[in-house]
Amino acid sequence: MNEKMIPKESYSYWRKAAEERGLTFEKLENQVHHADVTIVGAGITGIIAAYLLSREGKKVALVEAGRVIDGTTGYTTAKVSAQHGVIYDQLLQQHGADKASQYYQANLAALNFIENLVDELNIDCEYTKLPSYIYSVTEKGSETIKKEAKAYQELNIPGELTTVTDLPFQVTSALRMPNQAQFHPVKFLLPLLDEIKANGGTIFEHTRVTKITGGEPVEVVTEGGGKLSSPKVIVSTHFPINDFKGLYFSRLDIERSYILAAKSAIPVPEGMYLSADQPKRSIRYSTDSNGEKMILFGGDSHKTGQGGDTEEHYQNLKHFAEKHFSIKEFPYRWSAQDLTTLDKIPYIGHVTGNQPHILVATGYAKWGMTNGAAAALLLSDLVQEKDNRFKDLFTPSRFNANPSIKNFVKENADVAKEFVKGKLDKHDRRLEELENGEGAVVTVDGKRAGAYRNDIGEVTVVDTTCTHMGCELGWNNAEKSWDCPCHGSRFSACGDVIEGPAVEPLKKIYE
Incomplete structure (x- = not known):
């Protein structure tokens, strides 16, 4: 048998589109730049927010520490879906029907926004409407899916229990959500950068922000001696770079997960799939530059810095792919970092209650395409002091004692353990x-x-x-x-x- 090797180096297929475009932006150094709104972080949230605000006539500055779209957005599975794994039963139990329904509605609105924008701007980004599935291959997983289906019914979320999928293996149960989508995230966002520039916005790359002061106006300080001065600042840097006593570092669970792209000799599944069983496995297809379909296998998450031999996670995905599909080759591999809040709902809004001029978005729990777009829509409204029905759902200042306090204690006990462990670990390599x-x-x-x-x-x-x-x-x-x-x-x-x-x-x- 001819052994199919996985690439030695990580490289996201999505990033290829940005490199082929050759788009570059200046670095801010040794000068002060004034704008109506400074947006720190040029991923999906920052770029959409900059587009929305510039479209409304705001003078926008978009600042990125590295290259645009080179953070988590460039390393995603890029599912545009309101089906975020098995979440609605959990939200229903912990937050009640109103908030659980709002979470669905916010992500559905984000999905519709993306679809409408693709049509409006005629963006060629491989946007494809597909059903999304949560599936199981165990009886335990099947019971979990049945509970989720019951939550769908209570929340009036369209869905269907089935055992029929186009996966090449039998499932015990699957929950199908119709009319979801997938796309090429970089191809979607690149035209928005053109729109931002056309609307008078300024984009800076290789401009790392090191400090944000909460005065009026807000001052953003960069590594190269530059400054940006704005009445409003949005921090969409994945993990907030300034804490502002919001204790974000203690309110977020940070994980890495892995993606392996493969070409298969058997038909590629047409839907988007995520397992309810452990270990999690995500499956969707994409099309390479030659028009050939690839399957993107994702999963094997672990806490950042606690993954042991990280090459093994790619090997685990390889074994899963080869077990179920006739694999011809593995052309790409890459990994991503994801943040999850204590109560599984993102933090989007004013960074703290006493900092009305600084806004933040973080904690998308691996569902950054819709949560990220929802964040941009909400932040754009907050900057313009417009009403938004999802403001209270996502506010970072919320603190639900159950289950947040339990998760808060758990996460910070883990941090304390790792802090002490690192100081005591033996290191006898020479x-x-x-x-x-x-x-x-x-x-x-x-x-x-x-x-x-x-x-x-x-x-x-x-x-x-x-x-x-x-x-x-x-x-x-x-x-x-x-x-x-x-x-x-x-x-x-x-x-x-x-x-x-x-x-x-x-x-x-x-x-």
């Missing part, structure tokens, strides 16, 4: 033992350090203390990064920030 392309925690001059030897043998050694709150980082061998097990910050092998909440790079011991 620098000279590292092979090319390998990183590890080592001892340098009797102290803990992180070393990486690149493909040509050059070594970089960094301090593995996270610059956010001092937790000890671990090596992610699949992505060649230093990951924080406490609050999810990630750094390149050379110490540069990849994911917040950290904004400062790691201290280099030598290179």
Whole structure:
């Protein structure tokens, strides 16, 4: 049997469209830029919010630390759906019918907004209407799905229980939600950048924001000595870079998950699928640049910085794919980082009760296409002081004692454990033992350090203390990064920030 190898390096297929377009924007350095609204973070929320506000005549500045659409939005499974796994039974039990229904309505409105925008601007982004399924292959999973179907009935959500799917294996149960969609997220967002520019907006890349002051106007300070001054600021950086005493770092669960793209010799499933059983498996198709269909297999989530040998997660997806599909090749692999709030509903609104000029959006729980668009719609209304019926549902200042307080204690107990564990962990690897392309925690001059030897043998050694709150980082061998097990910050092998909440790079011991 010819072994099908997975790629050695991670590369998102979605990002290919941005690179082929060759779109670049200037870096803000050593100057002050004035705008009506500054939006920090150029993913789906930031770009749609900038488009909406610029369309209304607002002078908008959109600021991105790296490249536009190169955060979680560029590494998603890109399902445009209000079926967010098994969530509505949980929301019904924890929040009641009114809020559970509002959550569905907000995401349905976001789906319709995206569809209408695709039509209005004639965006070629492979937007395809498809049913979405939650499926199970166990009796336990089937019972979970039946409870979810009952919640659908109570909330008047369109859905159908079935055992008929186009998966190449038998399911014990499946819950079908009709009229959902999938698309190419980068191809959807690139034309919106053109619209923002045409509407008079300014876009900055490679402009990392390090500080936001809550005065009037709000001042946004960047790493390169630049500043942006605006009456209103939206923080859509995935993890909020400034906490403003909102304790976001203690109110979010941070996970990494993995995607493996495959080409199959058997027919590709036409719907979008997510398992109710553990381990979670997500299945949808896409089409490559040659018009050939690929299956995107997703799953194997774990807390950031706590994934062990991260290459194994790709191998687990490979084994699942090969077990059920006749795989010809695996052309792409990539991973993503996702944040989930204590009560599973995103935080969207004023960053704290006493900061009316700074707004935030975070915690999309792996469903960023609709939750992200819903956030942009809500934030646009809040900036313009318009009424929005979902304002109270998503407000970051909410605190539901059940189940939030239990989850708050659980998450922060885990953080405390990882903080202490990192300080006490033995690190007996030696620098000279590292092979090319390998990183590890080592001892340098009797102290803990992180070393990486690149493909040509050059070594970089960094301090593995996270610059956010001092937790000890671990090596992610699949992505060649230093990951924080406490609050999810990630750094390149050379110490540069990849994911917040950290904004400062790691201290280099030598290179």
